[in-house]
Amino acid sequence: MTSRSRLTGERPQEGVTPDSLLALHAAGYRAVRERVGSGRVVDIGCGEGFETATLLDASRTVTGVDYSPDAVRAARASFGAAGLKVEQMDALHLGFDAGSFDAAVSSHLIEHFEDPEAHVREMARVLADDGSCLILTPNAPNDFENPFHIHLFEADELRSLLERHFEEVWIGGVDAEEWVKADFAARRAKGNKVLRLDVFDLRHKIPRSWYIGAYTRLLPLAYRLIARGDSGGETGITVDNWFVTESADETTLVLFAVAKRPRRNAA
Secondary structure, eight states: OOOOOOOOSSSOOTTTSOHHHHHHHHHHHHHHHHHOOSEEEEEETOTTSTTGGGGOBTTEEEEEEESOHHHHHHHHHHHGGGTOEEEEOBTTBOOSOTTOEEEEEEESOGGGOSSHHHHHHHHHHHEEEEEEEEEEEEBGGGOOOOTTOOOOBOHHHHHHHHHTTEEEEEEEEEEEOHHHHHHHHHHHHHHHHHHTTOTTOGGGTSOHHHHHHHHHHHHHHHHHHTSTTSSTTTTOOOGGGEEEESSOOTTOSEEEEEEEEEOTTOO
16 A cells, blocks of 8 residues: 655655655665664654665664654555554654664754754664664755755764764765766756746745745646656666765765764763
8 A cells, every 4th residue: 555645845755756866865775774784773754654664674673753644644554564663753852762772764854953963862862872873964065955954964064963972973975976966967957047036035034934835835836847757767867876985075965974872971
C-alpha cells in the first residue's frame, strides 16, 4: 500500500520531486547505510519514509520521526508492514529516553531550524555513549532558495557546531558528476528568473508563514510549468551519478557529517 502527503516542498515525494533532488536524497541515504552500523537507529525528519525504509536490515531496528501527521500516516501505511516504526514528534523535543539509540540520522533537516544547535543537542541526548550521528545538509553556496531552509551551513561552521557536542567529527560531502551539477545550475537559473519578478523583495519582508503559504501553493504549479520533464525519470539522473567525497569545497552540493561519541557535559 502506498500513500502520499500534500506536496509542500518541505520534503521530497517520489514521482513529483525533480529527479536530481530525489537522487540527491537517495545518494545521501546510501552513504548513511554504508556507515550507520547495526543496532537501534532513529531517522529524524523521515517524511514519507521511502528513504528511511532503505535503512531496514536484519542487523538493526529503525524508527522514523516526523512532526507532520500526514507524513507519518503515509510512512506507516507504506512501510509499517516492512518493519519501519514511525512516530510523530518534534525533532527538538524527542520523546525518547537518553541513550535510546546507537545511531541518529538527520537528512536535510538541520537547515530547517532557527536554532540548529538545539537539534544537534537533542540527537546527542538520545544516543548511547558510543553512538553516532549522521547529518546531510545542503552546502550553503549551492542551495536553492526555499522558505523552509532557515540556516544554511558551510563545512567549517557545521564542524564547529558538531565538535561542541561530539568527541569525534568528520565532514565530507555528497557530490555529483559535472553534468548533473550543470542540471542543478540550470534549474537554479530558471528559479532565479521567477524570483526576480519579486522586484521589491517582498517575500523576505512579509512574515515567513505568509511566504511559506504562498510557496506551498505555487510549487505544484511551478513544477508543472517550469520543471516539466525534470521528474518521473525523464532526465536520466539517478543515484549512480552521485558519490561521497572525503572533503567539501564551495562547489560540493551536499555536506555529509559523521559525529561520534556525544559529549555529556555539552551546554
